Amino acid sequence: MRQRIYNLISTSILYLIFVSFSVAQSAFNVVPLGVKGGGAEGNLSAYMIAPVNSQAYVCLDGGTVRQGIEVAVANGAFAVTADQVSRSFIKGFLISHAHLDHVSGMLTNAPEDTAKFIYAFPKCLEIIKNHYFNWESWPNFGSEGVNPLKKYTYKPLSEGQDIPLENTEMTLKTFSLSHGNPYEGAAFLIQTHGKQALYFGDTGPDEVEKSDKLQKVWETIAPLIKAKTLTGIFLEASYPNEQPDNKLFGHLTPNWIMKEMEKLAVLAGKENMRDLKLIITHIKPTGQNEVIIKGQLSANNALGLQIIYPEQGTAFEL
């Protein structure tokens, strides 16, 4: 009997050590506010991210904001109201490109919002300034342009530069992407306490885009994968494999994702890819595409990547 109690206690202690270790390993808390591409108005690309144990988030893209926060609050991801999350916890938006499905939530929520930063490449900020915050499409909540209300301060990004994300414990390095050449997108490498997470906005494969932009990203991040400090990659899978290359419109399929991951594996070492979390974003929910895309990714995962399908309002750690 004494032996059984002893075993139980030692097992419990080992379990607690294991759990503590796992928790300590996590660097980021992610709250998906919207996870789909296409016409799912209430569930479009937007991911809150902060260091674990911090409430100072940035939002990666801003397709759906309010509805995602409401679902997250209902799920217990936050212990405060949706208004407080939106107004106090989000310190800035990082916008990968200015297509409507990546900014509409940020724009429509601006009237009720507090002062924040918008980080984006200069061309993207120009579109936001000229075509959204212009008093015709929407009041000008930006910091520039016609009669600006100066709620959102534009922070133009330069490729490769490391900059602090204001009012957070994170820094940012940005990569240029090709989203239907010559349309420019962006990938964001978020860094905190020696760990990183990499978020891709919409992008096509290098071969289709006639580009080397993804290859350049792989070259930069391969050392981080080898060093086991890159916690996860958010990458888009808009269409199933059946979508013809000449109708990709600057997007990826499961096949193209895995081809690009193979290129990364050449640089980072196949043996290091098995620990990598691949968070699949931007699935266009037409017909049965969600099921088809998930099946194709699963069937084509020779590298043994840890594939994650984020859900609106369900927080996870990286």
Next chain:
Amino acid sequence: MRQRIYNLISTSILYLIFVSFSVAQSAFNVVPLGVKGGGAEGNLSAYMIAPVNSQAYVCLDGGTVRQGIEVAVANGAFAVTADQVSRSFIKGFLISHAHLDHVSGMLTNAPEDTAKFIYAFPKCLEIIKNHYFNWESWPNFGSEGVNPLKKYTYKPLSEGQDIPLENTEMTLKTFSLSHGNPYEGAAFLIQTHGKQALYFGDTGPDEVEKSDKLQKVWETIAPLIKAKTLTGIFLEASYPNEQPDNKLFGHLTPNWIMKEMEKLAVLAGKENMRDLKLIITHIKPTGQNEVIIKGQLSANNALGLQIIYPEQGTAFEL
């Protein structure tokens, strides 16, 4: 016993006659796809409307499209798939003004959509053309501008003119509104088989807008109320009464709605207002505003209007 059976049968017959009569009285079927103002991305202004027993609808504004149709299908409002409703049943969009919360669903759903018409005032079409369908904010699915894909054909409207709504059994007369002077909005009078429904986009009260645009609408529709052919008015209540007049931004409160309804009653006759259905749209869901606005409308309804609060995906007849 025989007497009770006789009573039961005659009561049933009377009930059936009553029901048939009521059904025969309805002119329109309405399926709200989105009912709120502000940042509720998945529930923004959009109302499908068709003559009863017709499947040829137009959509009044296009804030939320896909998510609303999905809820409607789940509620049994349609016996076909969401894709079929969107692609086959909606013949055109009537856009009251180009603010993002009235068009974002139409825009983001365009890639999966079929050819349709967009009816709007020329200034509104210019904003859609210059700032949305321009390959920077979104691919150009319009019929004009840079490299148009020509999926949506623009139909510029003239105030007061009666025009057919293509591929439907309805006609349209449009009124100009003031939505934060000098920003122009529109109201749509939809007509079928001698009956009408009147939909207002966003508008401020004449007194605050320094305008007579609402008064002009009341003068035109008063005879229709007297003739009992106007089945309902969709009107916005964005803010509660506590919102100061200098912060209305071209919107209405319960107090201002009822002041405008009093002006209409002067022209149409108070005794005719009790049959009028007032469908309240565009409540901004900040804090407790929904409850407050409903309470204020109810407390201030001396005219005895039939106030209806539409719900996303729940069809009703007018």
